[in-house]
Structure formats: C-alpha cells, structure tokens
Amino acid sequence: MHATGNSRVVSSLYVIVNYITVFFYFSHYLLFLFYLFDCSSMEALILHRLPLSSSLSSLPSLKPKTLHRNPNFRLCCSSTQSETIEEGKLEYKPGMFDGLFLSFFRHKMVEEVGWDSEKPGYDGLIEVVNRLMMKGRTNLETEEAAVRVLRSLFPPFLLELFQLLIAPLGEGKVAAMMVARATALSCQWLMGPCAVNSVDLPDGSSCQSGVLVQKCKYLEESKCVGICINTCKLPTQTFFNEHMGVPLLMEPNFTDYSCQFKFGVSPPPSADDKALHEPCLDICPNVARRRRLSGKNNVDQCPKV
Numbered sequence: 001m002h003a004t005g006n007s008r009v010v011s012s013l014y015v016i017v018n019y020i021t022v023f024f025y026f027s028h029y030l031l032f033l034f035y036l037f038d039c040s041s042m043e044a045l046i047l048h049r050l051p052l053s054s055s056l057s058s059l060p061s062l063k064p065k066t067l068h069r070n071p072n073f074r075l076c077c078s079s080t081q082s083e084t085i086e087e088g089k090l091e092y093k094p095g096m097f098d099g100l101f102l103s104f105f106r107h108k109m110v111e112e113v114g115w116d117s118e119k120p121g122y123d124g125l126i127e128v129v130n131r132l133m134m135k136g137r138t139n140l141e142t143e144e145a146a147v148r149v150l151r152s153l154f155p156p157f158l159l160e161l162f163q164l165l166i167a168p169l170g171e172g173k174v175a176a177m178m179v180a181r182a183t184a185l186s187c188q189w190l191m192g193p194c195a196v197n198s199v200d201l202p203d204g205s206s207c208q209s210g211v212l213v214q215k216c217k218y219l220e221e222s223k224c225v226g227i228c229i230n231t232c233k234l235p236t237q238t239f240f241n242e243h244m245g246v247p248l249l250m251e252p253n254f255t256d257y258s259c260q261f262k263f264g265v266s267p268p269p270s271a272d273d274k275a276l277h278e279p280c281l282d283i284c285p286n287v288a289r290r291r292r293l294s295g296k297n298n299v300d301q302c303p304k305v
C-alpha cells in the first residue's frame, strides 16, 4: 500500500518534470517564431528579459555594465543597439531556475554514476563528473555514459518529435538556430556567459546558429582537457547529431577557455579535429596524479580518443 503510494508520487513527479521540460522547450520554439517575425523583439526578449522570458523567470540574465557594444555578441540582424553588452565581458547572475537546472542535471549524473558527492552545488557536480570520468574504462564508455545523461534530461518523445518535425525544416537551419538559442538561454548556469553568434555553414552561407561561450566554467572548474573532451565536447556533439538531428561542432580553446558551438556544422573525423590533439592542461589534477603514479614526467598524453 505504502509502496504504491510512493511510486505514485514518484511517477507524478516525473510527469510534472516532463511537463516543465516540454513547456520550457516549446517556449524556446515560441521565442524562435517571434524571431522569425521580428528580430528586434527577439533580441529584446532574450537580452532584456521582457514579458515572456521573465514569466519563465528561468532565463539567465546578462547584466549591463557599460554602454559599449561588441559586434561579436549581437544576437541577430536587428538594428536596435543592445546595451546589455560590453567589450568582451558579460556578467552572469544566476537566475531562480538555475539552481533547479543544476540539481536536476546533477541528479541525472548521480543516477548514471551511482555515487554522489557531499559537496553542494557546482563543486559537487564537478566531483561527480570526475567520478564519471574515472568509471569509464575507455573514453568511448565515458562518452556513451554522458550521452545517456544528456538524453535523460528530455522526455524521449520530445527528442523524436524534434528530429522528425523540426530538424528537416529549411535544410536544417531552423533547427540549428533554435538549438543555438535554447543553448544560450538555458545553459549559462553550466558554462557561464554565452551569446548567439554567426557561423559559416558548409554550404558557404552564414547563419546565426553559433554560441560563443566566453570562458567555459565547466572547463575552468574541472581543469582538464580530458574531461572537457570526453564528458562534454564529444557527448554533446553525438547527442545533438544523433538524437536531435542537428550536426554540431564544438571548438574549445584551451588557452582562454572559450568555446565556440557551431550548430549546423558536422565535426571532422577525429584524426582531423584539433581539439582532440591538445596536450593536458598543467592545472589538471589527474595529470599530477598520473605523473606521481608512473614516476615519470613525460606523461603529456591526455586520456582521450
């Protein structure tokens, strides 16, 4: 009796979470429709948190600091000046829903790893990610586990519907622009300030389907090239490509920790992907550990594909 009560609670919670995800996702779709009709209102919606976005109240805010404007961070073709943007620095203030996103994501990660950290918040998440990295016997295993986590964040039919109905529109450009916006809006709690920008597509056209992460918090906190590649870059590319039908190339820069997402661009074969041939960062604690264990100093091959 008690057990059925519990499982009923759990399943209704699950339904609620699904509804929230669907609502959140389709609000992005709605935002995109606004964008199609009126670029400047879209920009206003995203950057100034006007009615729709504030009613969601989950959207991270970009705080104005100066009135300078960096053309790299223009959201779209609008001629309105966006005053929320200053040269090279966007300040990020976590929104109300960011905590929820973080705990939801961490919960899914913990389910996959089967272990939780005692630390709260982001630090705890990074420890769980480290575990995920250690748990995988091969890099491919780690990647597959991370893809499972990403998939578990969405109700499955939503991904299938997206792939079926939206991914083919406009030769894939509509979906690419949509997910770029959704990423910029909903992932700042994970990566820090980011903004939609324009990228060149393989067909020679350019499209507002890029996201530039200024200084990736995930890389900064995890401090390891291997973690970036195996728990973020490769799984995210695979997830978007195979489960949403949107090709994605991510170009992390291990010098300044920025990262350029290019939706609509397929990743090159791994032999040609520069990011997969980077040496470890000196600050990576795993490198120091491996060096101690092997008693050698020349361990510079990062644990990656």
Ligand SMILES: *[C@@H]1O[C@H](CO)[C@@H](O)[C@H](O)[C@H]1NC(C)=O
Pocket: 253, 254, 255, 256
């Ligand atoms: C990475 O960032 C540094 C510093 O901003 C820059 O000099 C370098 O060219 C970038 N590397 C790549 C591959 O874009």
